Amino acid sequence: MSGLLEGKRILVTGVVTDASIAFHAARIAQEEGAEVVLTGFGRLSLIERIAGKLPEPAPVIELDVTDQGHVDTLADRVREHTDSLDGVVHSIAYGPPGAFSFLDGEWADVATSVQVSAYSLKALTVACLPLLEPRGGSVVGLTFDAAVAWPHYDWMGVAKAALESTSRYLARDLGERGVRCNLVAAGPLRSMAAKSIPGFSELAQVWDHRAPAGWDLTDPDPAARGVVALLSDFFPRTTGEIVHVDGGVHMMGA
């Protein structure tokens, strides 16, 4: 039986530990037949070690989305491993500690949060366009539902609202060039990014009693499967969409 991503080539950003949503997206993509190239931020030897836990070997390319040199040379460096891409996973977010205090948040912290977590979706997608365009493709990012205000999430919530809007504008501008752009709005997961959110446990408690389909903070599989589904050919006319993979919390009133 052929896999959902058989013959596809996918660039996956955002692997830093084996709890990263990106790690599980890469794993499931490989299980579904894709060839995967990873990008890593900073600790490349650590990320290469984590990549070694994937079912198949995957090269790791360095990418700091705030480094214009990295972004400008990305396509050429990906070409050392594959001559085209069918999909790109954006699994990148960062907010400095000051971003998690709304009324005290300073612009420098907000600017960093928006640049790394939202503008980077545009930077990454445009950098990959030369590789995506010949055959068309799917860009998938990860958000934490920014339609509402959450405890403690503060300026990261604003950055996620910017990410959601960025995804819609990319979808608008790249549709006619054969590129779709969608997001998975995941429920809370105990990753490294989650550890840097003060009050994450309080935020996550909502999922104890409001998720009709159930939720496990230690299981990135559902979110990663959502990513792989959006990378596949099974959403051919879906773009600018946000698919909630959150146990149903987003639609509960109380």
Ligand SMILES: NC(=O)c1ccc[n+]([C@@H]2O[C@H](COP(=O)([O-])OP(=O)(O)OC[C@H]3O[C@@H](n4cnc5c(N)ncnc54)[C@H](O)[C@@H]3O)[C@@H](O)[C@H]2O)c1
């Ligand atoms: N964990 C959750 O509760 C949760 C819920 C919904 C959405 N998300 C989103 O999922 C995505 C992945 O997060 P995760 O939970 O897997 O955590 P993670 O810590 O494993 O991944 C975050 C990644 O962002 C990367 N990153 C940070 N700054 C970067 C930069 N300047 N350039 C390139 N990469 C950079 C980190 O290296 C890391 O790999 C993020 O967008 C996050 O907001 C997470």
